[in-house]
Amino acid sequence: MSKRILVVEDQEDNRRIVRDLLTSVGFELVEATTGEEGVQQAKLHSPDLILMDIQMPVLDGYEATRQIKSMPELRHIPIIVVTSYAMSGDEAKAQSAGADAYVAKPFSPRELLSKIQSLLS
C-alpha cells in the first residue's frame, strides 16, 4: 500500500515539483492550496505525512500546523514545514507550532525526499 502525502502549497510550480518527485517514487498525493483546505484535506484523507508551506495567504502554515496538531485523531501525522530563506526565527516558530521537521527553501528535491523517507520509516 502506497503512502499518502498531503501537500499544502499555494504555488502551482512548487506543487508540481513535489508531485512529480513524489509520484515518481510511488507516493499517493493529496493537494491543498490554502491553509484551510489543508486542514480539511488532512481530516478527510488522514495522510501519512504533511508537507506544509509557511507563506500562504489568510491561514498560514504555522496556524494550519497548530490546528492539525490540536486534533487528537490527526496529531500523530508528521508535518514537514517548508520555511522561506532568510526569515530568521522560522525554525523556532515551526517547532513551537508543532512541526516535526522543516526544510528551508530553496529545497533540493533529493534532500526533501530523503527527509520524507526517514520520517515515514
Place this chain on the structure above:
Amino acid sequence: MTFLAWSNSFRDKLINWVAGVPARVQTKLLVAFLTIVGLLIVLGAVSLQVLNGINYQTEELIKLQRKIAAYRQVQHDTTNQLYNISTALVLRDDRMLDTALRQLGQFGYDLDRLAFVAKDESELLARVQREYGEFINVVTRVVQLVRSGSVAEAQEVQLKQSVPLADRLERLTNQLVNIAEADMVAAIEATENAYRTSRTVVIAFAIGSILLALGLGYVISWSLIEPVKKIETRLGQIAAGEFTQRVDVANRDELGLLAADVNRTSEELGNLYRQLAAASRHKSEFLANTSHELRTPLNAILGYTELIQDDIYGPVPEKIREVLNRVQSNGRHLLGLINDVLDLSKIEAGQLTLSINDYSMKEVVQTVVTTTGSLAAAKKLNLKTVIEEGLPSGRGDERRITQALLNLVGNAIKFTETGEVGIKAAAANGAFQIAVVDTGPGIPLEHQQRIFDEFQQVDSSSTRKKGGTGLGLSISKKIIELHGGRIWVESEPGKGSTFRFTLPVQLNMGEKSA
C-alpha cells in the same frame, strides 16, 4: 492652606510673573541691579537726613545752654550789683561805687547777648530790659547821691527803688531760666525721641532694602534657572529619543525663545524620526516581498532542473545533462547573489535579528568543512582543521556564525590554486579565536582594509574571474560585529592570507538587533 504652602505658591506665582515679563534677560538683570542701587542711594539719603536732624537738635541744645548761662549771668549781675551798692553805702567806699558803675556796662553786654540768644521769650525779655534800664538809672542815681554826700537819700532810694527792682529782675530772670530749662529738658527729650525714630527708620529701611534686594535676586535667578533646568531635562529626553513631550516655560524672554526652539526642533526631529521609521518599515516590507518574489520562480527553476537531472521525466542525454548542470550552477549563483544582497540590505536597515541559542563551535567548523569539502576536493586543495580540545559551548546565532565562517572558507578556497586551506578554532579570554589560513596569492596592504567594504574585491577583474558578489566579507564582518566580535586580515602578496576573527563565547542577550 498652611503658611508654607501659601508662601510657596506665592513664590511660584512671583517667579512665573517675572518670567512672563516680556523683556530681555539683560533688561531684567539691569532693572534688578538698578533697583538695588536705587535702594542703596535712598538708604544713604535717609541716613544723611537723619544725621542732619540730629546735628540740628544738638545745635539747638547748645543754644539753649548758652541762653540759660546768659540768664544766670543777668541774675548773678543783678544780685552782684545790689550787693556792691549796698556795701558801698555801708562803707562809703568810692572804689566800690566805681565797680558798681563798671558792672553796669557789663550789664549792657549781657543784655545784648540775651537779645541774640532769646527769641521765644521776647516779651519777657523786653520787660527785663525795661526793668534793667530803670535799674541802671536808679543805681546811677544812688551812686550820684552817695558821691554828693546825700547818703541818707541814697539809702532811701536804694531801699525803696533798687531793691524792689532787683527783686523783680531776679524773679523775671528766674522765670527766664525756668522757661529755658524746661525748653532744654523738652529739647533733650525731643532729641532722644527723634534719635529713636530715626534709628527705627534707618534700620527698617536697611532691612527692607536687604530683603527686597535678596527677594529680587532670588526671583530673578529662579525665573532664569527654572526654564534652563526644564530645557535641560527636555534636551535629555530628546537625546534619548523621546520626541512627543513639550517643554513649557513661562518666560517671554530669550529663554522662552529657546524653549520654543527646543519644542520646534523636537517636533521636527519627531517628524523626521517617524518618516525614517516609516521609510525603514517600507524598506523592510519591500525587502521581504522582494525576497519572496525573486526566490519563488528561481526555486522553481532549480527544482525542475534537479528533477530533470534525476531522470524523473525520463532519461536525459549526456549533452543535455551537461547544459543542465550549467543551468543549475548559474541558478544557484543567482540565488546566492540575491541572498547576499538581501542579507546585506537587512543588516544595513537594522532588520537582521540574531536568534540566540547555544551552539558548538566544533560543529560549526564541521558544517563548514562538510559544505566546502567538495569544492576543495575539486581544486585538489588540502582542507584541514585544527580545533582546540575542550572548546566551551557558545551562545549566539549559529546559522549566522556558520554563514560568516562559510564565506571566509569559501573565499579562501576560491582564491587558492595550490596548497591548502586551514581552519583553526581556539578559545581565550572568553572569546573564540578563529583563523582561516590559505596559501593563496595574498592581499596587498593597501587593499586589506577595503576588502571588508561592500562590493570590494582585490581587483575588479577577480570578480569576473572568481564570481561572487563581493558582499561575503562585508556580511561576515557585520555578523561578527553584531555578536560583539572583531575581524581582520594578515597577509602579504605571495605568502597567502590569514583571516582572523574573535567572537565572544557568550552573547548574553535574548535577542540582538543590528
